[in-house]
Amino acid sequence: MTKDSSGFLDAVWTLFASLKLTIILLIILAITSIIGTVIPQNATQADYVMAFGEFLYQVFDLLDFFDMYHSWWFQLMLVMLTINITVCSIERLSVTGKTIFKKNPDPNLARFQRLSKKHEFSTGLDSDTIKKKFRSAVKRSLGYIRTGDTDNGFYIYGETGRWTRLGVYVVHTSVVMLLVGGIIGSIFGFDGFVTIPEGEKENRIRLMNNAGFQELEFEIRCDNFEVSFYDTGMAKEFRSSLVIIEDGQETVKKDIIVNDPLRYKGINIFQSSYGSVPSDIAHFSFTNKDSELGYDYKLKVGDTVDLPEAMGTFTLTGFTRDGAFQGHSVGEAFTGTLEKEGEETINLLLPLKFPTFDRMRGGNEVVAVTHFEEKFYTGLQVTKDPGIWVVYTGFLFMIFGCYITFFMSHQRLCVEVIKEKDSHKIIVAGFSDKNKPGMQLKVQKIAERLEKIKD
């Protein structure tokens, strides 16, 4: 490695080891995150142009404001924050690690002597009794105990919670886990949507953000969809009865509702939306204009029927969601053909919205859709996220880490016993790395307890 590049690496390391950078990144993240809550994300271009005008649209589009949380600059900041946290943690741990992982910590007597707050009293007990009595009294409050001799007496040293200094690294590790889990999810997982009409099955999932399709190794069949309502008219429950079909076998059956998805082979299927589609069955009326007599038939797409009064043979050929007549959209419509001997076949368009549409044709007979049966389709969110367990472990780390960091501390206490003419002077002092007022109270309590047993 050349000198220059190591100088550069050092500079980068120093940059990421700076806590100033952490605070700046947190504040910039906080401020820029606001943008995406004010500008609706992932709407259509037309909506944006209408809301902001052509010029602002171009500017915002250039800055990725319309999908800002996935923009390179926002994600770069998240990655920088994670690197920053990691580097800071390594730097700090290389210093405090010596303290944390020390096998037999020594009391630094001078450090206790320097404390401004000390509790002092004297006792007439002999030193062996003091050692025995006080040792067990200190041990009741603090874990690790060590005694040792000094020039003019001895000390009893106790401490607890040395490991809690690791709490902050647990929190920082959790942040890294969230990022790693998120990246695993976005690389190896997918997030998509599928609609399945009742009675049908599907294995192609349309991915979010027009990212194409994902084929599943199995098919999802929707046997039934039900929506129930409260008396107020508010939706109460959406329920889809789903069946998983793998290699032609029905492997799993489950009713899913919101908050209770179906999970199969790492793929999660959530109730997301619903709607209705006309089924391929409908009731038709055929009216002869001359006799003014009408005849009703229930037909399925593909059915053919011979009509009375020489109206011919009608075949229901199909259904379209977007029928068009002379260039105008008429919406959902059935199509059919009418054949009469010796005449040309007539193509019929039978829109659901306009039952009398066929009258305009001016034929001798009028075909109308009188009633069509609707069926529901269920809208399912289908996701796969192999990173989820990393994320969830990160969640647990973060909660426990925060608790340890904020509410537990490394507490150290020293009872110094100084031999005087015919008594012993006792000095009790202690400190902690966090929550210092709380530790002062604890030290005071221990000192009081010792004073009580001094005789």
Next chain:
Amino acid sequence: MNSSIILSVITFVYGLAAFLYVAAWVFKKEKFGKIATWVVYISVVGNTAGIALRWVETYQQGFGHAPLSNLYESLVFFALVIGVLYLFIEKKYKLPVIGVVAMPLAFLSIAYASMGQSSNIQPLMPALKSNWLIAHVVACFIGYSAFAIAFGISCLYLMKRVNPDRKGFLFTSTPTLSILDDLTHQMVKFGFLFLTVGIITGAAWANSAWGRYWGWDPKETWSLITWFVYAAMLHARLVRGWQGKRIAYMSIIGFAAVLFTYFGVNLLPGLHSYQ
């Protein structure tokens, strides 16, 4: 007798507590403060009773859900958590002056509920039917309440700071600046832990309802913004030693973010807006 009547009455009890604390502070009558503490106990008991009764009422109407599902219910619960948290602080730190800022906030919350919001009991929409509801809402509101009290203490700090040694009007009973500073920090730590739990339970819930633990919905994003602000504040203090005025300002900015997360997001489109 129904829950909304109880809660309306309790609103006035909270108002009385707030008034007594302010009076104790302004007129330097400790006695008022002592009475005020009892009034807070009454408020908290009544508030709890009101929420419990409302819970029963949801069953009577045939829905049966924890009364934490709309703006009215959340405001009432917010007042309760502020009240309970305040009583803990008063017991632990013996600082009734915190009541001067905490009780008006609790009063404002429940008053806004009683006067500005419909108290009709609504059934739950499908997305809210989850065991996560209680954990998520309770954690969030403990966090919000701690931040609210931290905000109040920061305001006291800034007022006191103008002239720390002044003995006259309004200032005698205020504790020292360093105690206020430390208390702000304690409250923010407490709030941060619960905000973290609130965000995480929300993420777990979102994952079981919609198949994603994070979707950058405005409420989610604003809770994260709040989390960023307080995270910056905690780091500034713990590692860079920021204290006093700067911490007080950050606590105020943090609480503004809390308020926007709570109320402002209703103005934006998203899954969390209370209707």
